[in-house]
Amino acid sequence: PIVLGIESSCDETGAGLVRDGRLLGQAVASSMDEHARFGGVVPEIASRAHLHALGPVIRQALDEAGLGLSDVDAVAVTTGPGLSGALQVGVAGAKSIAYALGVPLHGVHHLAGHVAADTLEHGPLPNPCVVLVVSGGHTSLLLVRDLARDPIVHLGDTLDDAAGECFDKVARVFGLPYPGGPAIDRAARVGDPRAVPFPRPLPGSYDFSFSGLKTAAARWAEGRAGRELPVADGAASLQEAVADVLTRRAMAACREYGVGTLVVVGGVAANSRVRSLAEERCRAAGIALRVPPLRLCTDNGAMIAAVGDLLVRAGAEPAPLDVSIDPSAPLEYATLHPVAAGT
Ligand code: ATP
Ligand code: MG
Ligand code: FE
16 A cells, blocks of 8 residues: 655655565645744744645655555654644545545654654665654653564653753853754864763663753853863764763663664754764674664654555554644643554
8 A cells, every 4th residue: 555644743744655674755834934933833823834835845755766656555754742732734635635545544653754754765664673763852762563563662861951942052052053953063163072071860760851961061061151162172072971871771771671772753853963873883892783763863754654654564443534733732642543543
């Protein structure tokens, strides 16, 4: 079956087509530039941009795949978590298409999408695997079994800010452009990661805390007011602290649960130091590391189609056509509506 996936939870409008675990085509439009002067995503602007972009993005993904809309056998859409107005646009579009074509609709958890993104590059996930989800709004350490059928076990979560949020907020303090994560990464290239001893909170836990790190970075910058700020050193040190904490927890989880594969996903998986430190530590521990390519790390529709494809093939019950969004959906299952999966 050919599954159309639609993503609109934040500022990216994405569409992707997946058949049997393979990506056939995808397109993404971002309203990021329109938010830049506000220093963060403005929900109304994001919703309006989704409205304009959704049709063209679906058309572009179909063109790339060499398919027509009538070839679609099922539709998957992000129903949460995310901005409610933004989610509404994607869900309304997905419902219309599913209704018009008479095909099943599946509601997908956005973070399950981030997890499944890796399958499009590296094939099915081993069961079990440890997954580190690091994105703009989430930082979670998960034990994942069968993504389409089994509940997702949370080993740890952030107690305050997400890792991406920490990068974005500190970048502002450092006077770096929006979005902050990629800007910190670029600035860090010429910095000394040992220049500033930023804290590594909650040692020995699987949970994360990044608000103290954010405050420490702000204090460090304030302490240099009036003098030129060595931004590269600050950025490199911050990135080192985040990468150290993230990968240390992930390695400990693999060890404790005897799991041979670590998967790192979400926008922050695009960070060069997170990637290189995860590589170093996995190699040393004999653990296989899987990280999706950059274009599949940040929000896209292909990852939602990937989850839809798994759900369809697992015989999951489709969502009703009046399914509603859930802006703060907890990650329990890949689908927000796990109605008697056909196991
Ligand atoms: P969520 O998935 O939690 O709902 P989101 O969809 O906004 O949030 P993503 O699109 O997955 O998040 O990721 C965006 C985040 O990734 C932003 O915080 C951004 O700064 C961060 N990011 C992107 N590239 C990099 C990078 N190279 N280094 C660090 N952070 C990065
Ligand atoms: Mg985004
Ligand atoms: Fe995301």
